Amino acid sequence: MSAACCNPGRDSPSGTGAPSASLPFAAPSPGASTEPVRLPGGTFLMGAEDAEGFPQDGEGPVRRVALRPFAIDAAAVTNAQFEEFVAASGYLTDAERYGWSFVFGQFLPDDFPPTRGVASAPWWRQVFGADWRHPEGPDSQIEGRMDHPVVHVSWQDATAYCDWAGTRLPTEAEWEYAARGGLEGRRYPWGDELQPDGEHRCNIWQGEFPGSNSGDDGYLGTAPARAFAPNGFGLYNTSGNVWEWCADWFSPDFHRNGGGNGAVENPLGPPEGSTRVIRGGSYLCHRSYCNRYRVAARSSNTPDSSAGNTGFRCVRDED
DSSP, X not given: OOGGGTSOOTTOEEEEEOOOOOOOOOOOOOOOOOOOEEEOOEEEXXXXXXXXXXXXXXXXXXXXXXEOOEEEOSSOOBHXXXXXXXXXXXXXXXXXXXXXEEEEGGGSOTTOOOEEEETTEEEEEEEETOBTXXXXXXXXXOTTOTTSBOOSOOXXXXXXXXXXXXXXXXXXXXXXXXHHTTOSSOSBTTBSOSSGGGOOOSBOOOSSTTTOOOOTTSOSSOOOTTOSOOOTTSOOOSSBSSEEEEEEEOOSSGGGGGOSSSOEESOOXXXXXXXXXXXXXXXXXXXXXXXXXXXXXXXXEOTTOOBTTEEOOXXXXXX
């Protein structure tokens, strides 16, 4: 299925339609240290040939990749952190400049004015006045969600934040290495079972998408950036919650030129393209429609696109 089901591009809205009923949101959790996790690098097996995967996304082949040491944020950048950036810099996001962003239709109140939807994914609504401060439109706010990941941020917005913070976005290889948490060849950051011993380990859709979401994992929208147990490296929510921007241009086959058993050192992706890589899936993913919350799964979007399920985390170079 197309990436629009997961994360719509700014050039994709079409049609009209009434939104669905509203849903509640999670309460915040206590704060935690924002110290980055320092990783030693080395080699790991990247990618997968998964029966549940999407060959058109270029998840395979499995190849050995070598990385230099780096440090990565334990969690996605939060609303509180992004607010600090905006207050210091006066930055306007792409959603604010365009005047709109994509909102999941079920998060809009029943009396919300008619909105345009994505033809191939009508649950995504073009909402004027939606941005990082107003995740569900002009009458919504982030109060009570300051420790949740910032959303409605484009790749360009994420890069601007990194420039201000003295960091950068992770390469796709760095992101997957960190997300795996030291486990090799596993489907999720914690192993191959989605719910070991019946325990929810991530924030994804619970039910049949897009008709019903029970919220059995505790959340209907975003969860706090440090919800659920971290992976083996101490990273939170590398499956589900929000898609995360990576530095690389997206290609379904560029990396195949460096495949095989030989190590590929510090890959940067193709030198050019039209969309940037996003990783990790979001609270809207589920195997009944799109299970791109697997650790090897990948997708992409245009650098100026934004939606209510996309954020980012930062990386720092290590000596």
